Amino acid sequence: MDPLSTTTPAAPSLDVSGLAYAYPDGHQALFGVDLTVGRGERVALLGPNGAGKTTLVLHLNGILEAGAGTVTVAGLPVGKKNMAEIRRRVGIVFQDPDDQLFMPTVREDVAFGPAAAGLRGPELEARVTEALERVGMAGFADRPPHHLSFGQRRRVAVATVLAMRPEILVLDEPSSNLDPASRRELADILRSLEVTVLMVTHDLPYALELCPRSVVLSGGVIAADGGTQDLLCDTELMHTHRLELPFGFDPRSVTLSG
Numbered sequence: 001m002d003p004l005s006t007t008t009p010a011a012p013s014l015d016v017s018g019l020a021y022a023y024p025d026g027h028q029a030l031f032g033v034d035l036t037v038g039r040g041e042r043v044a045l046l047g048p049n050g051a052g053k054t055t056l057v058l059h060l061n062g063i064l065e066a067g068a069g070t071v072t073v074a075g076l077p078v079g080k081k082n083m084a085e086i087r088r089r090v091g092i093v094f095q096d097p098d099d100q101l102f103m104p105t106v107r108e109d110v111a112f113g114p115a116a117a118g119l120r121g122p123e124l125e126a127r128v129t130e131a132l133e134r135v136g137m138a139g140f141a142d143r144p145p146h147h148l149s150f151g152q153r154r155r156v157a158v159a160t161v162l163a164m165r166p167e168i169l170v171l172d173e174p175s176s177n178l179d180p181a182s183r184r185e186l187a188d189i190l191r192s193l194e195v196t197v198l199m200v201t202h203d204l205p206y207a208l209e210l211c212p213r214s215v216v217l218s219g220g221v222i223a224a225d226g227g228t229q230d231l232l233c234d235t236e237l238m239h240t241h242r243l244e245l246p247f248g249f250d251p252r253s254v255t256l257s258g
């Protein structure tokens with residue numbers, strides 16, 4: 001049996017209810033956040049600096065423990081006793097790929113998580129190949145990650161997470177430091193994945209391109225939740241929450257894909 005396989009109930013990918021959190025110094029970063037993300041949805045998490053986006057994300061795989069409220073992933077409550085399974089289900093791709101790539105070769109980096117979870121031999125090899133193919137990096141398996149370009153390293157970082165077959169892929173600023181071609185290639189890859197995606201970004205055109213739905217977090221509360229195009233066209237909402245589109249960018253001019 002595949003040691004990574006799990007049965008998941010017919011529950012949303014993510015359900016956050018009444019989540020509140022204060023840092024040890026007393027700073028209250030989240031005030032009762034409610035958020036449900038369905039299977040296979042792609043949702044952008046938007047909001048100004050200091051809104052609480054990272055704080056929310058760090059609750060999804062139990063790095064931070066809720067002060068109040070609950071987080072469940074495909075029906076499984078995030079908590080100390082489920083931590084290994086939760087970390088498999090919630091794959092976080094950090095902004096800097098070098099935080100995630102530390103092995104001598106790309107193959108070993110992608111194999112690391114599944115091997116730690118007990119996958120071996122041909123099954124492990126197949127899992128690595130599948131993940132690298134998904135991100136268009138199959139020909140790079142024997143290369144040292146530090147010999148790759150930044151955009152290639154980001155794709156390998158995505159593969160390390162996909163190799164765990166997560167329920168949710170969480171991406172922190174996936175378009176940062178990418179040139180236009182790499183940015184488009186990553187968007188194509190993310191669109192092709194059959195996985196729930198939660199993307200934290202300040203890149204509003206990228207959110208519009210990739211995520212039919214967006215959630216605006218501001219001051220530790222959800223300020224808006226709706227269609228990305230509708231939210232980006234709401235000038236009052238945008239102004240109130242310090243969200244700014246690039247000069248001359250018209251969100252209505254973008255043809256949306258599902």
Ligand SMILES: Nc1ncnc2c1ncn2[C@@H]1O[C@H](COP(=O)(O)OP(=O)(O)OP(=O)(O)O)[C@@H](O)[C@H]1O
Nearest residue numbers: 023025027029047048049050051052053054055056
């Ligand atoms: N370790 C910490 N101790 C105390 N306060 C913190 C800590 N980390 C973050 N904060 C505060 O919590 C609030 C939310 O921070 P958070 O990093 O979640 O915001 P963010 O929306 O991710 O911001 P950014 O867009 O700048 O990344 C901010 O006011 C921040 O200063």
